[in-house]
Amino acid sequence: MKRLSWFNAVSLTLGFAFLYIPMVILVIFSFNESKLVTVWAGFSTRWYAELMQNEAFLNAAWVTIKVAVFSSTLATVLGTLAAYVLVRGGRFxxxxxxxxxxxAPLVMPEVITGLSLLLLFIGIGLDRGVLTIVLAHTTFSMCYVSVVVSSRLVSFDRSLEEAALDLGCSAAEAFRLVTLPIIAPAVxxxxxxxxxxxxxDLVIASFTSGPAATTLPIKIFSAVRLGVSPEINALSTIMIAVVTVGVITASLVTKHQVARQRREEMEAVRS
Amino acid sequence: MMRRFFLIAIPYAWLLALFLVPFAIVLKISLSDYAVSIPPYVPQFDWAEGIGTFIAQLDFENFIWLTEDDLYWKAYLSSLKIALISTFLTLLAGYPIAYGMARAPDEWRPTLMMLVILPFWTSFLIRVYAWMGILSNEGFLNQFLLWTGVISEPLTILNTNSAVYIGVIYTYLPFMILPIYSALERLDGSLIEAAEDLGCSRLSAFWLVTVPLSKNGIIAGSFLVFIPVLGEFVIPSLLGGSDTLMIGKVLWEEFFSNRDWPVASAVAVVLLLLLIIPIVLFQRNQQKQQEAEQ
Structure with a gap:
């Protein structure tokens, strides 16, 4: 049993305090009665109520969710395909x-990606709106997907695929019945x-969106440029809460899956 | 065979059309002239005139302009300076945390990992915004320092370069911690014990054994911070002041405020040239590491 030395305990405490205190302050002050964001004037949910009535924010939120659903789904398909080609495609x-x-897109500054895509859209005469943001987001996020998926593809035992092929599966069936279930967590x-x-994403969306489609980050950025506001605090709190719940659920699900897999493997070994 | 062709062709064509072609356009416009038209540059490509005349009309005027106006030089240099200093500061802040995590009891580690990754999933914009309320003149930091009596007058931090450094350290810390942690976690503890048995003090064992063995993590983390910070836009525009010059911000303003597309494109091309060296070095380092693991 290892124990933390006082030095490590202090650096961990300070480190995590630094990472979390700003967000905790943000969340606390979203429940502040006062319009002044730095002076506490009693508990209130007033800013959440105002947020729910703010048509512009709600519209932007809707556009953002639409863009995120379409682009991430498209990016997952293209990125998985790209990973498969990279790892299993052989030479071409x-x-x-x-x-x-x-x-390259993983390390490309966002301003450059945004600028170049905008110039492309203008060059081919595509009106800027939801479609152009979806295209832009798909392009850079498919690269992240393919990196995640290919690291999984590299590590798994290729003989499983070969066995499926030997047992009479077509290549497509082998992919669907063997490969896909194994790489599913990565996908x-x-x-x-x-x-x-x-x-x-703020930067790329700012370049590729038109007046008809404003996403939430663009809206937040233009509001925040004028200074701190309690409404933005409330919005941030909602976003932080959604992400926290999502990440914790996802990690619990994976933990559960890993445990189940291990149990099945143990049983398989025993029988 | 046909299927294999399509499997490769679909993602390939997508990236060619939406990643490579746009760069060609940026390069082309950076060699064009500014004009009051829509789109605001000449020459515009015209098949009828043929490619020869088109190329003859391109020139390096915008790049010469970049070297003549101080603003761009200063912005490139100051971006480099800010990126270097903040990478170093992030390393100083991140190393002890990664070290502490690697030395923590095994059953804590998944939780600690999650605590490091969680901020990475929350909106970047919100994390930067959180500091605006802390660093302003009436902000929480000043309130706290005045209350403890460390200072008698509020410090001006927001809208200065210090605020930019704080913002960078805060938002990029996970990128530094994770690679260092994964290097330290694999480190064999008996090596340090051996060094101590052989007469090293704890500190010199740390310098002579732990740091060199985590070198790859340090290098990877530093590149992961340095490269994106060089072109950073959100942090300098929200936390920095009017004298915070960073190339990402200059490009943005050139494009959105001055509407000078050719100059904005030229700025982008030069930024890319600056980034090629660190990107190539980073990939070499990653490759070497992969080979070492195999």
Whole structure:
């Protein structure tokens, strides 16, 4: 049994305090009665009520969710395909360029990605709106999905696929019945990652959105530029709560799955 | 065979059309001239005139302009400086946390991991915004410091470069902690014991054994912070002041406020050139690590 030395205990405490105190303050002051964000004037849920009546925010939230659902689903399909091609595709012409295009968007500054996509959309005369944001988000998040999925593809035992093929499966059946169930956790976490990236994105959405489609981050950014406001605190609190619940549920589900898998493996070994 | 072709072609075509072609357009517009038209640049590509005349009309004027106006030089240099300093500060803050996590009892580790990753899932914008209320003149930090009597007058932190550093450390800390943690977690504790048995003090065992063995994690974490910070836009525009020059912000303003697309494109091209070196170094490091693991 290892015990924490006082040095490690202090650095962990300070580190996590630094990571969490700002958010805790944000959440607490979203329940503040006063319009002044830094002076406590009693508990109230008034800002949440005002938020629910703010048409512009609700519209933006709806656009954001639509964009996130479409783009993350599309990105998961394309990203899984790309990962499969990269790991199992063997050699083909232009493979280096392909893997370069998968990794480059991960480190590309958002301002450049946004600018280049906007210039493309204008060049081909595509009106900016929900569609263009979906295209933009799909492009960068499919790369994240493919990185997550390919790390899973690399680590799993290829002989399982080969066995399925030997036993008479077609390539498509082997993929559907063997490969897909094994990489499913990675595909799901890829989808979740793509979904949050899309929800979060300000810069690329600002470049690729038109007047008809404003996403929540764009709305928040223009409100926040004018200073701190309790309504934004309330909105932030809701978003933090959603993410926290989502992440904790996801990790509990994976934990449960891993435990079940282990149990099944143990039973298989015993029988 | 046909199916294999389609499997490869679909993601390939998507990335070509929406990643590579847009870059070609940026490069092309950076070589064009500003014009009061829609879209605001000439020459516009015209098949009828043929590609020869089109290329003849391109020039490097915008790039020469970038070298002549101080603003751009200063912005590139100051982005580099801010990115370097904040990467170093993030390393200083992140290393002890990663170290503490690697030394924590085994059953705590999944929880600690989750606590590090959780902020990464919450909106970047909100995490930056949270600091606006803390760092302002009437903010919580000043209230706290005045209350404890450390200072007698509020400090101006918001809208300065210090606020930018704090914002960067806060938002990029998980990127630094995770690779260092995974390097430290694999570290064999008996090596340190051996060093101590052989007469090293605890501190010199740390410097001579632990730090070198976590080198790969340190390098990976530093690149993961440095590369995105160089082109950062949200943090300098919300926490920085009017004198905080960062190239991401300059590009944004050139595009949205001045509507000078050719110059904005030229800024983007130069930023990309600056990033190529660290990106290539980063990929080499990752490859070396992968090979070492195999």
């Amino acid at each position: 012409m232009g493979r280096t360029l392909f893997s370069g295009m998968i990794y 799901i976490s890829g989808w979740l990652l793509a979904f949050t990236l899309s929800l979060d």
